[in-house]
Amino acid sequence: MKSRSVCRVKPDHAAATAAARAERGRWVLACIYFSSASAKSAAHCVPGAERMPAYQPAGAYEAYAAPCDDGTALWVRYVAEEEPVPAMPDGMTVRVRHDGDGPGYSGVGIHTVTISTRCPRCGGPRGYDAIRPHRFHHDGAWFTVDRWTNPCGHTDLYEAVLSEARERPLPATTPAEAPAAPAADSPAGLILAAAKARRVHHAKQAAQLLDDRGHHTEAERIRAEIKARHGHLSAKQAVGLLLSHDQPEGGTR
Ligand SMILES: [Zn+2]
Known part of the structure; x- marks a missing residue:
């Protein structure tokens, strides 16, 4: 029984490695795969020369897989010996x-x-x-x-x-914007300061603090949430509740 090839053209890894060795550091097209999974798997195997003996000894070659017109291409380069070869940025x-x-x-x-x-x-x-x-x-x-x-x-x-x-997707490393600290005299700011000073712990105490300072609407909102959560609400969670209500949904503009 003949197994279906995963490559567009019969791969010639011996020729690819010879071309790569001829110019250390230059990327050489080794093979074009039908599926990106096969190409990625090959790119994963090349550096360790696993199941791909043409790339021995382990550590002699680098590889990556990238989409191309006909499928996914496997590119390799020879990096053994001498100075390290600069990495290719993404x-x-x-x-x-x-x-x-x-x-x-x-x-x-x-x-x-x-x-x-x-x-x-x-x-x-x-x-x-x-x-x-x-x-x-x-x-x-x-x-x-x-x-x-x-x-x-x-x-x-x-x-x-x-x-x-x-x-192009946005870089995964883009840091999320830190939420702005609430103003010190705002209801959230008052609770935060009291929680930091360990004067309030539970949201119930936070609601009382707001009542004392005349912020009755916010105090009521916290009490409603305490009830909804069967009493499980800390003072800091109450701050989060007030802040989440102040900010527009999905605010990325
Ligand atoms: Zn090109």
């Missing part, structure tokens, strides 16, 4: 020209966007390490954009780059 930030979305001329604008360092056509590395500024004159003003040459030979057009940037 994204590159570039300035591109945008002439407006509407029909007809609507002025020239420059957008700074972050895109993948992998070519969308073949998955190979873009010219991320040789980005150069290009100045141009338009309508009496000077603009600066970035230009780069991809080693694979595919050309990136600004419009395609802009739409790629729009689809």
